């Protein structure tokens with residue numbers, strides 16, 4: 001039995017993660033932490049306001065769904081206490097990732113940073129990477145619920161990074177835009193100038209189109225998470241396998257072998 005804690009336990013993802021862990025036969029939810037509403041209960045566990053609850057409960061692994069500012073403090077703390085970290089929090093900078101690599105190093109605690117735990121999203125990113133060398137135009141449109149605080153999404157930034165890396169030095173079709181009537185109309189320019197557009201819409205959960213173009217043709221890869229349950233199999237798999245993956249791993253792909 002892995003002893004699991006959840007950080008951000010009162011949030012949308014944290015609540016779903018507590019229930020998923022509590023419902024798994026081979027995992028035990030032993031601690032729930034959130035700065036919001038200590039005194040609440042999730043998955044049968046009283047929510048604490050302090051990271052110390054993870055050490056007191058002798059967690060093997062902590063699942064983190066908070067915000068980058070909180071995770072920047074929590075993850076090195078987990079590394080220092082020899083507790084594995086599985087984080088789905090988004091909004092990391094390259095400098096943050098370097099800090100995490102040095103915090104976890106080759107120590108006993110391992111870290112997984114997964115921008116998206118849905119298998120459909122993991123495959124969407126992989127398919128985009130495969131398509132990238134064959135087209136000279138690529139744009140990403142991500143669609144999320146109206147409570148999301150970071151933009152573009154972590155999934156979109158990782159997708160753009162992977163498309164740019166897969167395309168290497170091959171030139172992109174030039175963008176002819178000289179003037180935007182509404183600033184930002186062409187979206188944000190990501191790596192290699194790949195345009196990323198963010199939609200925030202009441203009623204949505206998490207969705208993405210990756211659109212590729214070449215002379216006379218286009219390819220759209222579409223991924224939809226209609227419900228937060230889409231992320232839970234990936235979260236549970238990460239808890240079960242993290243002990244086999246030392247250091248800091250980015251993306252669930254490695255764990256899934258895709």
Ligand SMILES: NC(=O)C1=CN([C@@H]2O[C@H](COP(=O)(O)OP(=O)(O)OC[C@H]3O[C@@H](n4cnc5c(N)ncnc54)[C@H](OP(=O)(O)O)[C@@H]3O)[C@@H](O)[C@H]2O)C=CC1
Nearest residue numbers: 008011012013034035036065066070088089090115116117
């Ligand atoms: N990788 C994946 O598959 C997915 C990743 N995400 C990411 O997960 C993160 C959380 O998303 P979501 O659940 O929708 O967000 P929520 O705002 O619903 O939940 C975040 C929770 O973390 C709490 N929190 C914030 N700061 C701290 C802190 N310093 N210490 C302890 N708790 C804190 C918040 O409290 P308060 O309300 O007081 O701020 C809140 O309860 C986001 O970064 C999102 O992008 C989301 C879905 C899937």
Ligand SMILES: O=C(O)C1=N[C@H](C(=O)O)C[C@H](O)C1
Nearest residue numbers: 090115116148153154155206
């Ligand atoms: O905030 C969300 O909801 C989501 N965040 C992640 C991201 O930024 O990519 C994953 C998923 O898109 C849902």
